[in-house]
Amino acid sequence: MAGVLFFVLYCAVTVGAVAAPVCKAPDSVAYFSEPIPGLAKVFKSDKIIRIVAFGSSSTSGAGASAADKTYPARLQAGLNARFKGRVFEVVNRGRSGEFAAQMLARLERDVLAMNPALVIWQTGVNDALRKVDPDAFRRTVEMGLAQMNALGIDVILLDQQFFPGSVKVAGYQKYLDLIRDIGAAHGVPVFKRYKLMAHLVESAQFTIDELLASDQFHLNDTSYDCLGNVLAGAISASLPH
Numbered sequence: 001m002a003g004v005l006f007f008v009l010y011c012a013v014t015v016g017a018v019a020a021p022v023c024k025a026p027d028s029v030a031y032f033s034e035p036i037p038g039l040a041k042v043f044k045s046d047k048i049i050r051i052v053a054f055g056s057s058s059t060s061g062a063g064a065s066a067a068d069k070t071y072p073a074r075l076q077a078g079l080n081a082r083f084k085g086r087v088f089e090v091v092n093r094g095r096s097g098e099f100a101a102q103m104l105a106r107l108e109r110d111v112l113a114m115n116p117a118l119v120i121w122q123t124g125v126n127d128a129l130r131k132v133d134p135d136a137f138r139r140t141v142e143m144g145l146a147q148m149n150a151l152g153i154d155v156i157l158l159d160q161q162f163f164p165g166s167v168k169v170a171g172y173q174k175y176l177d178l179i180r181d182i183g184a185a186h187g188v189p190v191f192k193r194y195k196l197m198a199h200l201v202e203s204a205q206f207t208i209d210e211l212l213a214s215d216q217f218h219l220n221d222t223s224y225d226c227l228g229n230v231l232a233g234a235i236s237a238s239l240p241h
Contacts, residue, residue: 023226024205031198032189034165038240039121039156040116043239044098047207051090054103055122058161058193059073059094061224063213069141069221070094074228075120075235082236089119091116099126100140107144118150120191122158128175137175141182149186156235157183157190162197163217164208189238191231 020028042049053059053072061070068077074091093110100123111119120232121144127137141157148155159179166172176194183190200206200223211223219227 013161022205023200025196025230025233026199028065029192029199030234031237032156032191032234033108034183034187034189036118036156036189036235038090038152038156039118040234040239044063046117047085048087048089049117049118050112051079051088051115051120053090053092053094053120053122054107054111055094055120055158056103056126056160057094057096058125058219059092059122060096061092061094062096063218063220064224065213065221067092067159069224071219071228071231072120073228075232076228077231077233079235082232083239085225087220094122097126099130099132100124100144102138104140104144107147112147112153116153118154118235120156120158122193124175124179125160128160128169128172131171134171134174134178135149138178138182141179142186143181145186145188155188156231157188158231159190159193159222161217161219162194162201162208163212166194170203189234191234193227198228200226219226 038100053075059072061067064070067073070091070092076088079088086139091114103123123141145155157179160166160172180190182188197211201208201209206222211220213220226234
């Protein structure tokens with residue numbers, strides 16, 4: 001599908017609440033080129049579908065005003081709004097400040113033990129900031145993917161955020177390319193968060209200040225809502241209707 005797909009995001013209905021701004025994502029972000037077969041199989045057979053959001057501060061919700069404003073919470077709301085008769089449960093397993101090796105160390109306890117149909121693995125930003133060797137990062141991520149693949153668990157890789165200081169971080173772009181390459185090598189979908197956020201700013205939908213917390217690094221309620229709902233749309237498009 002060419003052009004731009006429109007995702008209309010709505011805030012929870014409360015007295016005096018208003019709809020959240022429209023978030024327009026390009027098709028290269030809004031759709032996955034790789035299938036999510038395990039999730040599709042579970043979707044056909046199960047009423048309750050568990051997803052684990054695995055990562056660092058962008059997953060745990062640094063910068064969000066409340067737990068229900070984090071991207072995993074917005075993803076859960078977005079999926080449940082799209083599919084009646086199914087219950088999507090998105091479990092937040094984010095831990096601030098972690099890099100990939102630390103996540104791998106807790107993968108079995110915090111993720112595999114949950115027996116999810118899908119894991120969304122947000123990683124790369126802390127490794128880039130701490131100048132972790134890219135080859136070591138790749139090996140770590142591939143080890144995690146192998147463990148999940150052995151159990152038939154689908155994975156989506158979620159890349160780094162767009163923020164003003166990223167252009168000054170040596171190797172930041174290399175990590176974006178690396179995550180894309182890992183996904184392509186293993187047939188794993190990559191959700192391009194950096195590209196989404198850059199597009200929102202470049203298309204003048206939002207200013208960077210409207211998408212980031214006061215530290216100009218972490219996301220905020222607006223960008224978490226956009227991320228969760230566009231991701232929900234991408235997952236939805238890959239499932240049978």
